[in-house]
Amino acid sequence: MKNKKKNQTVNNKFNFDNDYIIGVSSSNSNSTEIKKQKKKKKSKKESKMKNYEQNKKVSKPKNYEQNTKEKRAKKPKGIVIKAILIIMLFVGAGCFLCLSPAFNVEQILVENNKKLSSETISSLSKIELYKNIFLMRKSDVIENIEKNPYINTVKISRKLPNKVKIFVEERTEKYLVEFGEGKYAIIDGQGYILEITSQKIEGLPILVGIKTPTDQLINIKDNSARLKEEDLKKLDVVASIVETAKNYEVFDYITKIDISDSDDYKFTLEEEQKVVYFGSNKDINTKIQYMKEILNNEKGKRGEIFLNRELTPSKPPFFRESVN
Numbered sequence: 001m002k003n004k005k006k007n008q009t010v011n012n013k014f015n016f017d018n019d020y021i022i023g024v025s026s027s028n029s030n031s032t033e034i035k036k037q038k039k040k041k042k043s044k045k046e047s048k049m050k051n052y053e054q055n056k057k058v059s060k061p062k063n064y065e066q067n068t069k070e071k072r073a074k075k076p077k078g079i080v081i082k083a084i085l086i087i088m089l090f091v092g093a094g095c096f097l098c099l100s101p102a103f104n105v106e107q108i109l110v111e112n113n114k115k116l117s118s119e120t121i122s123s124l125s126k127i128e129l130y131k132n133i134f135l136m137r138k139s140d141v142i143e144n145i146e147k148n149p150y151i152n153t154v155k156i157s158r159k160l161p162n163k164v165k166i167f168v169e170e171r172t173e174k175y176l177v178e179f180g181e182g183k184y185a186i187i188d189g190q191g192y193i194l195e196i197t198s199q200k201i202e203g204l205p206i207l208v209g210i211k212t213p214t215d216q217l218i219n220i221k222d223n224s225a226r227l228k229e230e231d232l233k234k235l236d237v238v239a240s241i242v243e244t245a246k247n248y249e250v251f252d253y254i255t256k257i258d259i260s261d262s263d264d265y266k267f268t269l270e271e272e273q274k275v276v277y278f279g280s281n282k283d284i285n286t287k288i289q290y291m292k293e294i295l296n297n298e299k300g301k302r303g304e305i306f307l308n309r310e311l312t313p314s315k316p317p318f319f320r321e322s323v324n
Helices: 002-013 027-056 064-099 118-125 138-145 214-218 229-247 284-297
Strands: 107-111 151-159 163-170 175-180 183-187 193-197 206-208 256-258 265-269 274-279 303-306 318-321
Touching: 107 118, 118 138, 118 163, 138 151, 138 163, 175 214, 193 214, 229 265, 229 284, 274 284, 284 303
Parallel strands: 107 163, 175 206, 206 256, 274 303
Antiparallel strands: 151 163, 175 183, 183 193, 256 265, 265 274, 303 318
16 A cells, blocks of 8 residues: 555656656657647748739739720820921921021122132022022032033032022143144143133143044033043143152243153243153153253253153263254
8 A cells, every 4th residue: 555655646746748857858749849830830931922922913904905005096196296296397497498588698609719700600600699598409509610611629508597608629720732723722630621712821831742633622511521531641641740840940941742652752942942852751850850950051052852761871861952
């Protein structure tokens, strides 16, 4: 009996399922708690995912498609209306500019002209005074002025409200082409025929021996009359010789240039009473220096200067005086 009582008292004091004893661990209770915590975390994650999916799948309103179609239909109409208004604005502005007397041409300004007078160029332009400045076609004005052979290029600009500026670049007279007794064609450095004259022009040497037909020389109705290609090639050589002669101050002596033979250009110097046989376009600079030296040494003597040979120390140029 005593033993039974002792066992009962021990059982009453300690309950191993409910009580914790220091130094003794209960594996069953710990594992149960861990499982509960894992289930709670898992359930929280699942609830969050459900909420996210629900928020993501937002249902569109029933009239969504209808509203978008109406908006799309309204946009093109608005653009068309704006475009029409802009066009009407430009048309109105154009009508005002073309009809307003404030923009009528009252003055024509001509610049950079030397040979042709401002009045001549204004007349060539056919610009009507007191006509609206915006009704003037620049291309027509340029075409009208460029019909004159002395005109190389033309630029037209409007100076609002009522002025037109004409800027011209003229061709320069370089040579006279003799094609008949007392008849000369004035040409520029590029072989364009500028006009026909019966008078010699001081300072312009006369070209002889050209191959261009006379009919082509005198037919200068427009701005396209020019020497033929064969003569133009020779004219390039002459231009090089003339430029070098100017540098050595002997160009003013030259009064006539014979280009009939491209291997032997001839220059006539009337005041010096000499003829220069220049040869081809080789050694132009050296030949001009010899020419100047002979002119200085043989001043006042009538004769011929021969430069048309291969110049070497043993074969220098020479002067042959005329007996008669």
